[in-house]
Structure formats: C-alpha cells, structure tokens
Amino acid sequence: MKKSLKKKVKLMKYLDIANEINQRITDRVYEEQLPSEAQLMEEFSSGRNTIRSAISLLANHGIIRRHQGSGYFVNQDLFETGRNITMLTNKNSLNTNQPDKQIKSKVINFTSRLTTPKEDQIFGCQKKSPVYEVHRLRYIVEDNAFLSFEKAVFLKELIPYLDETIAQNSIFRFIKKQYDIEVLHSDDFLSVGLADEEFAEKTGQAVGSPYLLVKEINFTKKNKVFNYSHSYYSPDREYYYHLANTLK
Amino acid sequence: MKKSLKKKVKLMKYLDIANEINQRITDRVYEEQLPSEAQLMEEFSSGRNTIRSAISLLANHGIIRRHQGSGYFVNQDLFETGRNITMLTNKNSLNTNQPDKQIKSKVINFTSRLTTPKEDQIFGCQKKSPVYEVHRLRYIVEDNAFLSFEKAVFLKELIPYLDETIAQNSIFRFIKKQYDIEVLHSDDFLSVGLADEEFAEKTGQAVGSPYLLVKEINFTKKNKVFNYSHSYYSPDREYYYHLANTLK
DNA sequence: ATACATTTGTGCGTATGTATG
C-alpha cells in the first residue's frame, strides 16, 4: 500500500552534479569562482549535503579549492611548468574532459594465460584463474608524444571478454560500457628506474633514460580487484597528484 | 540570555575520531575489519555523519577500504613489495604513526632571501617578500637509508621564524605547534631525472642514477601557500599514493 | 572598531536505497 507508485528516485545526484560542474570548468563557464552552495542547491534542486558531496569529489581531485567564508575556486597550476601535465588522479569517475586526455595505444602483446600465485593474492581469486595480459605503448594524440609503456592484467572472472581492437582504444571505457565496472579506488606504488636495451627498443626511448614506474591496483565498486598494471611513464612529462588532508 | 553558559562545543570531532581509529590500526587493535558505523556512533557518542566523515578521511588516505553491505576494512599492500614504502599521502592531518615515519635531516643550506617574480606568483605575495630557503638531506632513522634531497622555501609572512636546529627536525611539526599552521592540501607535480655530478656529490648517490622529483605546493587551512618544495627521492624506495574516485 | 550578512565547516537526526550474508 504505502509504496504503491514507484517514486523513481534518481540516486547518485552528487556524481551527476560533480560531472556537470567539472564540465563547466573545462568549458570555462566557471573560470575562477563557482557559485555559492545556496545557488547550486537552487539550480540543481538538491539538499546542501548533496552539493557538498559533489564539491568534495572535485576538491579531492584537485579540480577546485574550498575557502571557508568566501567560496569555491577553480584550482590553478601555480608552478606553470612548461611541460605537459598528465593527471593521475582521475581514473574515470569524472567524465574524461581533461585537456590531454586523448590517448592512443599501440598493442604490442595480447595474451590469455592463468594467474601466478602472486596474482592469486592480488586478485583474491582461485589458483590459476584465467586472465588477459595486455602490453601497450601509449601516446598523446595531440603531439604524438610517447606517454608510457603499460603492462596490464585483467581477471576474466570480472572482465570476461577483451580483444586487441578494444585494447587499441580505452579498455576502461569498454569495461564501463560493457560490464558497468569502473574504478572506485586505486593503490599506486611509484618508483623510478632506467631503460635497459630491451625497454629502449620497445619504447623508442634512449638506453639509460629514466622512467617513472607506477604499479597500480584497481578496485571495483564492489571492492574486487579486476586489474593491476605496471606503467612506465615518459621522463618528458610531469604527472599530477592532489593530496587532500581534510574533507568531510 | 539564551547563550548564558558557554557550552564548550568541541569541534573537529571527526578529526579526533579519525586519529583515534588510525592509531588503533597502527596498534593492531583493528587488524582486518573495523566496527560498524552503529558501534562507532555508540562508542564515540557521535552522529552518523561525523563517523562517516572520519571514515572518509581514512579511506581517502588509503588507510581503510569501504565495502557496502559488509563493512570497513584495513587496507593491505597487495603487491607486498620487498622495498620500503613511503606514504606521500599523509602530510600531517593524521597523527604521524606510519611505520617508517621517523626521518632525520641534515641541513646543508639555510638562507634568508627575497622572493623571485615566479615565487611571488606561487605564494601570491608582494614582490620581494622575505623567505627562508632550506636544503636538507633526509634519511630514514631505522636503517639510515637515504630518502631524499629537499629544497624548501617558506614565506616569512606566514612562517616568521625558522632556524637550522628546527630544520634538523620536522619543520612542519614546529610550524603546527608554533603557528598552528598545517597542510590542508597539496598539489604535487612528479617527474623523473638523472643525478648529475653536483647532485651525486651532495647526496652520495651515483652519477646517472635516477630520482623521483616531487614539486609540491602546500596550502594552509586559509588557502594560503606557505611553502613549496622540490624533493628528489631515492630510487631505492617505493612511494605510495591512494586515489579515491568516489567519496562523500 | 563594530555589527551584520554571506559563505563554508561541523554536527545531529531521519528516511530510504543498495549490497551483503
């Protein structure tokens, strides 16, 4: 009786709002300061906490800064480095709209195999579970610059199908569309190293040139590890992280 | 009349709670799973939102993981790398209780000077404002291992006093105690490079060895830049970041 | 210097949705 008609409550409003605000920032609709919470509540017909959740998401990605008493502001790159910057903070919760987000991939290895014991532990899966292993070179479309060499492993139990064509584009986008799986959170372990001959040949980098190695584990919304990867990033670029030490 | 007696409302309960939970995790009071929200509400005599704020803070630092329907869990290092890991995610909002947090510093340069035009922009200060510049070598106390070479600049307008003795210990701890200034958030720009002869001589690293360069800008609670630094991290270690793609 | 309005931050309560076991 009491729930006779479906109310069709749309959840995840805060995510939609965060995406919309993010889009407006890229579109320069908001160039410096955002509207106040009250105005956003009005515009999006939402409660204050919902607006604040959206704002938190953006603030934690380093997209905006909060200033008690005065408002929300678009974050700027104060170093104004000459080098191109790649955001490592935004996997796919926010729509991909960062400037250099256009990346093309060249698949140099695509195999199916079974997990090693170490991988069983990473994935939390049965021994010798089937996985895909993909090796790709990644380039920035805009200027054709080498971005990274990536070795990624996907658990078939969660990602039943992948192929080389998919790997040439965005695997994560495919996974989201096909299986509704996206990255909830990631653990990143960074280190540095030097290109040996094999690496140099594969990537076109000079022998002895340094790389940034990012070992990453990606979790789904259900806290399952569906992928881990080793990415060797170019020394010609800068990589951005934002650290938020407070946030409701 | 209405506010005749001071209620002494202790604010920042969520921060206290986050610190307490964090401490319990280091002390192995919580080894795998945390108590439920309801239990935490009970124990800390707090509302649900307050508990969730504390939990969010820990989750965004990668200290715990949230699992809808089952609970909160202590995050584990699934790669189980042999190398020592330095958390870059925790400046000072949470009490310093990570395993290898004991760091000692050797000051190799301590000067007072005026800002360059570029620094005026970074700090958002008047032209030629006075700053301290500190160069330090940092070592892990436990095994005496080289951690980093750091060049840090502090704005005197916000940090009126520093000296070499302070710099030998934790500058941030001093700043918090003395001026009640702590890092609200930071922008980090990462890149890699190779040790030249000058760098090698200063740090004891081999010429040509790679380093991880972290250029960091630190903001106070009032959104003022009080410090920026260039830190050249050792290739013998791993550095941890956590990326949260959702969070209220 | 004071008072006031505005804006974000913190905290509590409640209801409902969704995932887990």
Add this chain to the structure above:
DNA sequence: GCATACATACGCACAAATGTA
C-alpha cells in the same frame, strides 16, 4: 525473505572565516 551494513539524500542548527557597510 530477512537482518545488517554502508550509500545517498534531505533537513536543521550553529561555528568559524570572510567581506562589507
């Protein structure tokens, strides 16, 4: 089907920082 646990959303009150009159 059910209880439990976390996620989302709305509402309200007051604190603290800011800007302005």
